[in-house]
Amino acid sequence: MLRENISPRWHIYPDNAEISTRLAAAITRMAAEAVARRGAFHLVVAGGNTPRAAYVHLPALGSDWQHWHIYHGDERCLAVDAAERNSVMLEATWLSQVPIPRTQIHHIPAERGAQEAARIYAEVLPRQPFDLVLLGLGEDGHTASLFPGHDWGQDTHTPATLAIFDAAKAPAERVSLSAWRLRQTRALFFLVCGAGKQNALRAWLQNAPIPATTVGSDADVWLDMAAWPETLPETR
Template sequence: MRLVEYADRDMLAIDVANVLAGALETALLHHETVSFAVPGGTTPGPVFDALCAANLEWDRVHVLPTDERCVDEGDDRSNAKLIKERLLTNRASSAVFLPLFGGGTPEQNLAETETMLAPHFPLSVLLLGMGNDMHTASLFPGMEGLDAALASDAPVLTVARPETQPEARVSLTGSVLDGALSKHLVIFGPEKRDALDRAMTMPPEEAPISAVLNNTNVYWAE
């Protein structure tokens, strides 16, 4: 893990956008298409606002969520909505979006979605967020099925029903996230910094973020 600290969040957003653009550009030099997994939530929005203007061959970039709430795409809690509004705009509007959830029950199209995603692994570039509880994507501490989702032989996707959340979710599993070729984590505030410090001494079953910290670039601002 490599930790980079910033004086403010605006500076972090601009710098991380440049880092991600560089990682994508490098990947595009070696592959016809590249995969870019990104989180939802409030943290990545400013990064997306800067990254969407990057001068890349976005039509060769396949963007997917690290996880998705099982809600309609028009719902404000939808990660797809945030990604499309904040990232897949400007120059990045030509990127290809790969959804994790298309309606119905979470399990209904899981196998079909896994088949659709399979050609895009390993992930070329991964951007993650982390909660104060040390969850990442939708891998929550203590949730049913976490051990299976963190196993080395886990499938591509898992259905998460954490008791702390109002809806079911579909999430990339630990091995898929950890297998990304270029890994990046953005966190803000003292609580998440403390959570990161704790996670480094805890097993993934208690701190799921620890399953993906090896060789990850972490960016923090107050």
């Protein structure tokens, strides 16, 4: 294990706007520290609206872009230019505006189908731990494309990437990093915003068997006040 804590740390902010500015500052600070110590910054990005607002701030804050390495936690198996793809969002909001070498931006080739894309992407991932992994939390408790009731790849003997054909949300075909590979990181942030996430967060607090409970057992959870459950569980 790279991190010693054994329970999540909950950081509650007023709204997504404050989370986005704080998160962008934290990412750039951690990047500078990683580059100074190890010569590179390996970041796993999340899709969705919560991190999107933070990515918008990064072009004005970041530096040493030639040392950044970008990976995805998951991707939808859609055409390469489909608006719903995480890669398309990331390019539009951030990556097209900064000089990260293209050989260091590792989009999942999900347009090739889940099986082939998962195989290719497993070979792209670094052998060393990531420096930072960003993840979201779905209303059903899923994270990346790891859904409740499905295989999350918790065992270290399973592949680092998973080909998914029956995701609970469309599109059904996706590629995701496995639970154990997501946890191989120096820092892990969950981003949770909106009242629609209260049930999932309550389940997490109750240690329910959802992917977030397993992957984020020692994560830093950044959430807004709307996401915090109004009725807390008896035990935490």
